[in-house]
Amino acid sequence: MVQITLDNLAHSYLPNPQSEDDFALKQLDHVWKDGEAYALLGASGCGKSTLLNIISGLLVPSRGRILFGDRDVTHQDTVARNIAQVFQFPVVYDTMSVGDNLAFPLRNRGMAPAAIAAQVQKIAAMIGMEDQLGRKARGLTADAKQKISLGRGMVREDVNAILFDEPLTVIDPHMKWELRTQLKALHNEFGHTMIYVTHDQTEALTFADKVVVMHDGRVVQLGTPEDLFDTPEHTFVGYFIGSPGMNLIDADVAGDTAHCGGHAIDLGGHYRAPQGRVQIGIRPEFVTLTTGDHGLPVTIKRIEDVGRHQILRAEFAGKPVNAILPEGFAMPAGANRLHFAPDRINVYADDWRVAPLQAVATPERKAV
Amino acid sequence: MDKVQNNKAWFLVLPVLVLVAFSAVIPLMTVVNYSVQDTFGNNVFFWEGLGWFEQVLTDSRAHSALGRQLAFSGIILAIQIPLGIAIAVCMPKKGFWASVCLVLMALPLLIPWNVVGTIWQIMGRGDIGLVGYSLSAIGIDWNYARDPLHAWITVVVMDVWHWTSLVALLAYAGLQSIPQAYYQAAKIDQASRWSVFRYIELPKMQGVLLIAILLRFMDSFMIYTEPFVVTGGGPGSATSFLSIDLVKMALGQFDLGPAAAFSLMYFLVILLVSWVFYTIMTNLDKAEGR
Ligand SMILES: Nc1ncnc2c1ncn2[C@@H]1O[C@H](COP(=O)(O)OP(=O)(O)OP(=O)(O)O)[C@@H](O)[C@H]1O
Ligand SMILES: [Mg+2]
Numbered sequence: 001m002v003q004i005t006l007d008n009l010a011h012s013y014l015p016n017p018q019s020e021d022d023f024a025l026k027q028l029d030h031v032w033k034d035g036e037a038y039a040l041l042g043a044s045g046c047g048k049s050t051l052l053n054i055i056s057g058l059l060v061p062s063r064g065r066i067l068f069g070d071r072d073v074t075h076q077d078t079v080a081r082n083i084a085q086v087f088q089f090p091v092v093y094d095t096m097s098v099g100d101n102l103a104f105p106l107r108n109r110g111m112a113p114a115a116i117a118a119q120v121q122k123i124a125a126m127i128g129m130e131d132q133l134g135r136k137a138r139g140l141t142a143d144a145k146q147k148i149s150l151g152r153g154m155v156r157e158d159v160n161a162i163l164f165d166e167p168l169t170v171i172d173p174h175m176k177w178e179l180r181t182q183l184k185a186l187h188n189e190f191g192h193t194m195i196y197v198t199h200d201q202t203e204a205l206t207f208a209d210k211v212v213v214m215h216d217g218r219v220v221q222l223g224t225p226e227d228l229f230d231t232p233e234h235t236f237v238g239y240f241i242g243s244p245g246m247n248l249i250d251a252d253v254a255g256d257t258a259h260c261g262g263h264a265i266d267l268g269g270h271y272r273a274p275q276g277r278v279q280i281g282i283r284p285e286f287v288t289l290t291t292g293d294h295g296l297p298v299t300i301k302r303i304e305d306v307g308r309h310q311i312l313r314a315e316f317a318g319k320p321v322n323a324i325l326p327e328g329f330a331m332p333a334g335a336n337r338l339h340f341a342p343d344r345i346n347v348y349a350d351d352w353r354v355a356p357l358q359a360v361a362t363p364e365r366k367a368v
Numbered sequence: 369m370d371k372v373q374n375n376k377a378w379f380l381v382l383p384v385l386v387l388v389a390f391s392a393v394i395p396l397m398t399v400v401n402y403s404v405q406d407t408f409g410n411n412v413f414f415w416e417g418l419g420w421f422e423q424v425l426t427d428s429r430a431h432s433a434l435g436r437q438l439a440f441s442g443i444i445l446a447i448q449i450p451l452g453i454a455i456a457v458c459m460p461k462k463g464f465w466a467s468v469c470l471v472l473m474a475l476p477l478l479i480p481w482n483v484v485g486t487i488w489q490i491m492g493r494g495d496i497g498l499v500g501y502s503l504s505a506i507g508i509d510w511n512y513a514r515d516p517l518h519a520w521i522t523v524v525v526m527d528v529w530h531w532t533s534l535v536a537l538l539a540y541a542g543l544q545s546i547p548q549a550y551y552q553a554a555k556i557d558q559a560s561r562w563s564v565f566r567y568i569e570l571p572k573m574q575g576v577l578l579i580a581i582l583l584r585f586m587d588s589f590m591i592y593t594e595p596f597v598v599t600g601g602g603p604g605s606a607t608s609f610l611s612i613d614l615v616k617m618a619l620g621q622f623d624l625g626p627a628a629a630f631s632l633m634y635f636l637v638i639l640l641v642s643w644v645f646y647t648i649m650t651n652l653d654k655a656e657g658r
Contacts, residue, residue: 035371058552078555091553093567104567105557 001192002069004032004055004162009064011050017062020251024050027219028064030130032161032353035191037184041203042214048197049088051214052163056083062180068160081160086153088165088197090146092137099124099133102151109156119155127151128175142170143296150179154186161193168203180207201241213237227282230344235351238281244311244322246346249296253278261317263296268343269356276350281307286310286344287323296321303331314338402628420629430630432605433613440609441588444527448584449577450498451528452535457534457622470540473533485597488526492598513601516606519599523607523608526594531584538580542573574652582645586638610634 009028017023025047031037033054041047053059055066057078062244065074073081080175084105093101102123106116124130139147150167155229164183168176184207187194195212197206204211205225213221213228213236220234232238236245251258251265256275258265258280265280289312298314298321311324316332316338381452405413431595455473460466480488492512494500503510512518540564546568554564592611595601601608601616608616618627 053552055557058555083556085552085556087548087549087553089547091549093571095567095571104559104563108558108560108563149553152553311553 001032002071003034004161004193005054005065005067006030006032007065007067009061009066011047011059011061011063013050023062023063023217025054028219029318030219030222031210032193032195036210037187037194039209039211040195040197040214041199041201041204042192043240044199046214047217048214049165050164050322052085052165052195052197053269055161056085056163058085059079061282064304068228077166078208082156082158083163084153084156085163086150086165090149091168092145092148093141094115094136094138095274096134096137098129098135098137098140098148098337101148102133102155106158113352113365117189119157123131123151123155126154127179132209137223142337143172143175146170147179157190159192163197164196166195166197166199172333173315176203182343183207188271194237207329213240213241224326231346231353235281235315235348236278238283238346241327242283242285244284246283246289247302247321248281248348249316249319251278251322253280258347265296265345266317267345267347267356268341270358271347271354271356274347274349274354276367279348281346281348282340284322286322286341288339289325289329289331289333290339290342291332292337293337297336298338300336321353389397389527399628399631401623405633406625408654414584416625418626421633424626424629425612429605429613433608433610436606436608437589437610438593440524441585443524444588445581445584446605447524447528448532449581451575452532453539453570453573454511455532456539457565459540461544473536476530476533477537481593482597484526484530485594488522488594492494492522514603516603517601519607521597523595526598527591530594531587535580535584538576539573543569544578546572566616575649577654578649579644582642585641589638589641600608608610 006028009025009030010023011025014021014022017318020026028051040048040051050059054061055078057080057229059075060075065072067073067079094106096104101121102120103116104120111119120133121130124133127150129144129147129151129357132144137145144168146167150164153164155169168179173180180203183194183196186192196204196207198207211222211225212219212229213234215234215236221232221237223233228237228241231244232241235246235248238248249260251260253259253267253271256267256270258267260280266288267280298316298318301313301315303318303325304311304313307327309327310325312325314321314323321338347356373407404416404418406416406419407413433491438640459469476484491497491499492510494504494510500510500512510518512522550568551564554568559567590611592615595607595609596612599607601612605613611634613629614630617623617630
C-alpha cells in the first residue's frame with residue numbers, strides 16, 4: 001500500500017497529438033493518499049477510464065510520471081504495480097466456474113490452495129454467490145457477471161490499490177447498496193487506497209471520503225462532499241453536483257456587488273473586478289422566492305414536486321434559474337423575485353472560481 | 369378481416385422447384401435409381417435391391433479407401449487447426465502489417481484446385497521441382513510417384529499449404545471480436561500468456577473453430593482434384609481417397625451400380641457429420657444464451 005502520485009501527467013491516444021483537443025487527459029498533478037477512499041466523478045468521455053488504466057499500468061501515459069511512494073513506475077507493467085481493477089465492462093472467464101474465476105488472480109500469484117479456498121469463500125459471501133461457486137460462469141445473468149468481476153477485484157489482499165470503474169451499473173438498487181456497504185467494510189478492514197469511478201453522485205458521496213471531479217481531461221476539484229457543495233472550484237462541479245445543479249448567471253462583479261442585467265446583487269465577499277467571462281453561482285438550496293422589489297426579477301415557468309421539496313423552475317434573461325422550495329410551500333401571490341443568500345454566492349471567471357479578497361462580515365460563514 | 373385464400377400463389381414457387389429438381393433432385397434420384405439396378409448394357413436394367421450396397425459395404429477395396437480417407441482428413445485437421453490458430457494468434461492485430469498478412473494468407477485460397485495440384489506436382493519433382501530437387505540434393509531420394517510415404521507427405525503438405533489460411537483467417541476473425549477489456553482484465557489478474565489463450569482466446573474462438581473444422585472436414589473428405597493431378601491416386605492405390613476410388617469405379621470400370629451405391633453412402637456420411645456439427649453448434653449457442 002502506497003501513496004500514488006501523478007506528476008505532470010498527460011495522455012493522448014493519437015501517436016502524434018497536435019493540439020490540446022487531441023489529449024484525453026490534459027494535465028494532471030494529483031496525489032492519491034495512501035489508504036483513502038476516493039470517488040472519481042465526471043461526465044462521459046472526460047477521461048476517467050483512461051486515468052485508471054494509466055494508474056494500473058495498462059496504458060503508458062504520453063507524458064509525465066507515476067510514482068508509487070518514491071518509486072517511479074511509469075514504465076512498469078501491471079504485475080510490478082500489483083493493482084486490482086474492476087472494469088466498466090464486466091469480464092468473466094466463461095469456461096471457468098464461478099469459484100475458479102474468483103481464485104484466478106490468487107492462483108496466478110502462486111498462493112497456497114488452502115488459503116485460496118478460504119479467500120474465495122470470503123469473497124463469495126461478500127458478493128452473495130456462495131451457493132453458485134461450482135457453477136460455470138457461462139450463461140450467467142449480467143448482474144451475476146458484474147458481481148464476479150467485482151469479486152475478482154476484491155479477492156487479493158496484498159494489492160497496492162483497488163480501482164473500480166463503474167462496477168455496479170447493472171445491479172439492482174438494493175444489492176447496489178449492499179455491495180457498497182461491503183466495499184466500505186473491506187476498506188475499513190484493509191485500508192486499501194480505493195478509487196471508485198461513477199456517474200452517480202449519490203453513489204460517489206456515500207462511498208468516498210474524498211471526491212475527485214474530472215472534466216474534459218482534467219481534475220477540476222478534489223474535496224470532501226461538503227467542499228464540492230459549498231465551494232465548487234469550477235462551474236462544471238457546481239452544475240454536475242447537486243440536483244438541480246448550481247445556478248450560473250452572467251454578471252459584472254465589482255467590490256461586494258454583482259450586477260446582473262442592471263440588477264444589483266449583494267455578495268458575501270469583496271472582489272477585485274475579475275477578468276474574462278464572469279458569472280455568479282448560487283445553489284438552488286439558497287435561493288428564496290420573494291415579493292416586492294428586492295432581488296432578481298424572473299419569469300416563473302413551473303413548479304415540480306419531487307417529494308421532500310419542490311423545485312421552482314424560472315428564467316432570467318432567457319437562462320434557467322432554479323430554486324428549491326420547502327415541502328408544502330405556498331406561493332405568495334405575485335411572487336416573482338428571487339433572493340440569493342449573499343454568503344452562498346460564488347464568483348467565477350472563465351469557469352474557475354475566484355476567491356474573495358475578504359469575506360464581508362457574516363459570522364456564520366467561514367472565510368475561504 | 370377475412371383472409372382471401374388464393375392458392376394460385378403457389379405457382380410462383382414453381383420456377384424454383386423446377387430449378388432445384390433439375391440441379392439436385394433428378395440427378396440424385398438417377399443415382400438412387402442406378403444404385404438398386406443392374407445392367408448388361410444396351411440400356412436394359414433389372415432390379416438388384418440392396419445388393420450393391422451390401423457389396424460395397426463388404427468390399428475390402430471400399431474399406432481401405434474409406435480408411436485412407438479418414439486418415440487423410442484426420443491428419444490434415446490435426447495439422448491445420450492448431451497451425452491455423454497459431455498463425456492467427458501471432459498475426460498483428462491492426463495496422464499495415466495486419467493487412468499485408470491478410471492478403472498473403474488469402475492468396476493460396478484463390479488458386480484453383482487443379483493449379484494447386486500442378487504447382488505441387490512440379491514442386492515435388494526430383495529433376496526440376498524446387499522441393500524435390502532440394503530434398504534430393506541433401507541426400508533424400510525423393511520420389512512421390514514411387515514411394516507411398518512420399519506421396520502422402522506431398523498430398524498432405526499440399527493441402528496444408530492450400531487450406532491452413534482458411535482456418536487462420538476464421539480464427540483471426542474470432543480473435544478480433546474479443547473485447548479489449550478481456551485482455552486488460554487478464555493483465556490485471558496477472559494471467560500468463562498461456563492462460564490468456566486457454567481461458568479467453570480459445571473459448572471465444574470456439575464457434576468459428578467448429579465452423580473451420582466442419583468446412584475442412586467436408587472439403588477434405590471430398591478431396592479429388594489435387595491428389596488426382598499430383599499422384600493420380602498412386603503409387604498403387606496409396607493415395608486413392610474415396611472420390612478418386614469412386615471415379616475409378618464409375619468411369620474406369622463402368623460399374624455404375626456399385627458406384628451409385630457408394631456415392632449415396634458417401635453423401636450420407638457427409639450429411640451425418642454435418643448434422644452432428646450443426647447440433648453441437650446450436651447447443652453451444654444456447655448455452656451462451658444467444
Ligand atoms: N482506446 C482508445 N482509443 C482512442 N480513443 C480513446 C480510447 N479510449 C478512450 N478514448 C477517448 O478518450 C476520451 C476519454 O475516454 P474514457 O474512456 O477515459 O472516458 P470515461 O470518462 O471513462 O467515459 P465513460 O464515463 O463513458 O466511461 C474519450 O474522448 C474517448 O473517446
Ligand atoms: Mg469509462
